[in-house]
Amino acid sequence: MDFTDVSLVALRVFREVAERGTFTAAATALGYTQSAVSRQIATLERAAGNQLLERRREGVALTDAGQVVLRNAATVLDQIDATARELAGLPVAGGTVRLGWFPSAGAVLLPRAISAVRRTHPAITVTTREGSTPALVRALRAGTTDLAVIASAPPFRPPDAESPALKLETLAERSLRLAVPTGHPLAAHDSVDVADLRGQRWIAGPASSSELWMGVWPGLDERPVIAHTVRDWLAKLQLVAAGAGLTTISASMASAVPPGVRVVTVRGGPQELRRTILARLPGRMTEPTALLAAALRAAALEVNPPL
Known part of the structure; x- marks a missing residue:
């Protein structure tokens, strides 16, 4: 060797x-x-x-x-990159934190946390990248991301089987919601029955598995009609506002829906819980990373107050 x-x-x-x-x-x-x-x-x-x-x-x-x-x-590559930054005269005193996030976290949680860090610790630089949960987990393992906000659904298994196990902290756990156009018959009530979702048109994007669609209510007993295929969550919501179909939404995004969209709960069938999780490699965090983690916890409490 x-x-x-x-x-x-x-x-x-x-x-x-x-x-x-x-x-x-x-x-x-x-x-x-x-x-x-x-x-x-x-x-x-x-x-x-x-x-x-x-x-x-x-x-x-x-x-x-x-x-x-x-x-x-x-470790070696991070040290080389830090040396290059210092030689180039770029600021290093505050430190840089690399944050990964799954798509819907960027609508509310991410801006609040970054705004708080910029306000209280302006010398800290936060860089971010959007990605699927599997991609963000690989980025943590590769050392190109310090923290990752990832999503998890029942049965809430670990995001990978690698060793050492990632440090996981649940920021929020809430039921999945449904976004419907305000003029849609389902918008007349605060909750709808899962049976009412049969025959609806959906706005969704492909998940990591080709068998699944992000935006379709899980467990439907029919093949869903996908009216529009969209990856961006805010674009999905704009299409909902335009009356083009329905889509699922995390509870934390309820405050970010545009006019023309009503968020309702779905009753009947298994409870569709979703967790927002802060993931990182085990070990002591740097001070800038710990400060960003604290800001993410605080933002999650603002967006998802205790029930």
Whole structure:
């Protein structure tokens, strides 16, 4: 095993593959060919004397040796990046926190937390990235994100099976809601029965599994009619306001709905609970990271006061 000749390029490519989950996605993100990514990974595996990635049909997974290399590669690359920033004269005193968030968290929770940090600790820089929960978990493992606001649904399993287990803190747990146009018959009451959702038109976007649609009420006993396919939650709500269909919504987004949308609860069937979770790698947080985590907790309490 000889790491003396391992290049920073190989380490960056390895971290990108670990974060993106596939060679193809990493190549696209880096602007490389897939064969170039494969060569860098092969070079790193030869230097490590171990297989670092397990190739699977759906992507790649880190081996035990890969987790060791990734953990140390993230530290080295962060130090190199911090050195480059300091040499460039960029401010470093306050520190930078890298935050990942799942789409609907960006409507209310994220702006409140960042605004609070900017107001009380202006020297801290917060950078953010939107992503699905699986992508954000990979980013935490890869060391490219310090904190992640992720979503979870029953039975509330851990977001991955890697070791060490992520530190998870529930920021909020609320029932899923339904957004309907104010002129729709279902908007006449505060709650509707799940049976009333049969035959409705839905505004939804594909989830991580091709069998699921984000925006359709879970557990419908029929094939849903998808009238509009949309990933952005605020765009979904604007389409609801236009009378184009129905969509699901987290309780925390109720304050962000545009005019023309009414938020109602759904009765009957299993209770559709959703958790908003703050995730990070175990270990002591830096002071800027801890301050942002505290701001996210406070914002979650504002948006989701105790019942």
